Amino acid sequence: MRSLIDILDFTVEELDALIRTACDIIDNPTAYAERCRGKKLATLFFEPSTRTRLSFEAAMLELGGNVIGFSEASSSSAAKGESLADTARVISCYADIIAMRHPKEGAALVAANNATVPVINAGDGGHCHPTQTLADLLTIYREKGRFDNLTVGFCGDLKFGRTVHSLINALSRYAGIRVVLISPEELKLPSYIKKDVLAKAGIPYTQLTDLEEAIPQLDILYMTRVQRERFFNEEDYLRLKDRYILDAKKLETAKPDLCVMHPLPRVNEISVDVDKDARACYFKQVLYGKYMRMALILKLLEEAAQ
Numbered sequence: 001m002r003s004l005i006d007i008l009d010f011t012v013e014e015l016d017a018l019i020r021t022a023c024d025i026i027d028n029p030t031a032y033a034e035r036c037r038g039k040k041l042a043t044l045f046f047e048p049s050t051r052t053r054l055s056f057e058a059a060m061l062e063l064g065g066n067v068i069g070f071s072e073a074s075s076s077s078a079a080k081g082e083s084l085a086d087t088a089r090v091i092s093c094y095a096d097i098i099a100m101r102h103p104k105e106g107a108a109l110v111a112a113n114n115a116t117v118p119v120i121n122a123g124d125g126g127h128c129h130p131t132q133t134l135a136d137l138l139t140i141y142r143e144k145g146r147f148d149n150l151t152v153g154f155c156g157d158l159k160f161g162r163t164v165h166s167l168i169n170a171l172s173r174y175a176g177i178r179v180v181l182i183s184p185e186e187l188k189l190p191s192y193i194k195k196d197v198l199a200k201a202g203i204p205y206t207q208l209t210d211l212e213e214a215i216p217q218l219d220i221l222y223m224t225r226v227q228r229e230r231f232f233n234e235e236d237y238l239r240l241k242d243r244y245i246l247d248a249k250k251l252e253t254a255k256p257d258l259c260v261m262h263p264l265p266r267v268n269e270i271s272v273d274v275d276k277d278a279r280a281c282y283f284k285q286v287l288y289g290k291y292m293r294m295a296l297i298l299k300l301l302e303e304a305a306q
C-alpha cells in the first residue's frame with residue numbers, strides 16, 4: 001500500500017507528475033469535481049491545525065468525496081489509551097485514505113505500517129511535513145519556473161521546523177541549489193540534516209544569525225515561526241520568538257524577483273506591510289497546497305485501486 005510519510009518516498013518524476021496534475025486542476029477544476037465520488041478521507045489530527053486539516057478537507061470535497069475525522073486527540077479513542085496501530089486498523093475499515101497529524105516523530109509511519117489504506121503524513125512532531133512541501137514546490141514552480149540553480153534562505157526555527165526539514169530534503173535532489181540557514185544558535189538546523197542531506201548531496205550552505213546580511217543574495221526566503229509547542233521552557237521561547245521580523249524596509253535590499261514564503265501560521269515573523277509586496281507568496285502557497293493535496297489524493301487512491 002503506497003503512502004506518503006516522507007517527501008523522499010516520491011521520486012522527482014512523481015513530484016513532477018503531481019505538479020502537472022495540480023496545474024491541470026487549476027485550469028480545469030470541473031473535470032475533477034466528481035473524481036472521488038463515493039470515497040472517504042479520514043483526517044486524524046492528534047495535534048492542532050487549521051490550514052492543513054481544512055486544506056485536506058477542501059481538497060477531498062472539491063474532488064466530490066467525503067470527509068470524516070477528528071481534530072484533537074482528546075476527542076479520539078487515544079484519550080482512552082488506544083494504540084496508534086489499532087486506530088489505524090480501525091479507521092481503515094471506514095475510510096479509503098487517511099491524513100494524519102501527530103505530535104510524535106514517526107507516528108505516521110506506525111500508522112502506515114498498520115493501516116490497509118494509504119496514509120498521508122500531515123506532520124509528525126518536529127520531523128517532517130511532506131504535504132507542506134508539495135505546496136512549497138508548486139509555489140516555487142509557479143513563481144520561478146524551475147527547481148534548480150536557486151539560492152534558498154531558511155529563516156527562524158530551523159531546529160523544530162518540520163516544513164524546513166522536508167523542503168530541504170526535496171530540494172537536495174536538484175542541481176545548483178545553494179542554502180542559507182538563518183537562525184539563532186539555539187535553533188540551528190539539526191546536524192543529521194546537515195550531514196545526511198546537505199553534505200551528502202554536495203549542497204553548499206552557510207549558517208548565519210543575521211537576516212539582513214542574507215537577504216540580497218536570495219531567490220527564495222522561507223520564513224518560519226518559532227515552534228512554541230516544541231520548547232521545553234517558556235522563557236527560551238519568549239527570548240527567541242521575535243528574533244527575526246521581515247518588514248518592508250528589510251526587503252529594500254532584496255532581489256526584485258525574490259519569492260517570500262511561509263508555511264503559516266505567521267506570528268510576528270513577517271510584518272503585515274510585506275503582504276502587499278508582489279514578492280509575498282505565502283497566501284498563494286496556501287491555495288497551491290489545496291491543489292497539490294487534490295493531486296496527491298488522486299494519485300494514492302489510483303495506486304491503491306491497482
Ligand code: NCD
Pocket residue numbers: 051052123129132162163224225263264265
Ligand atoms: C506548519 C506546521 O504545522 O508544521 N504549518 C502548516 O502545516 N502550514 C508550520 C507551523 O506550524 O509553524
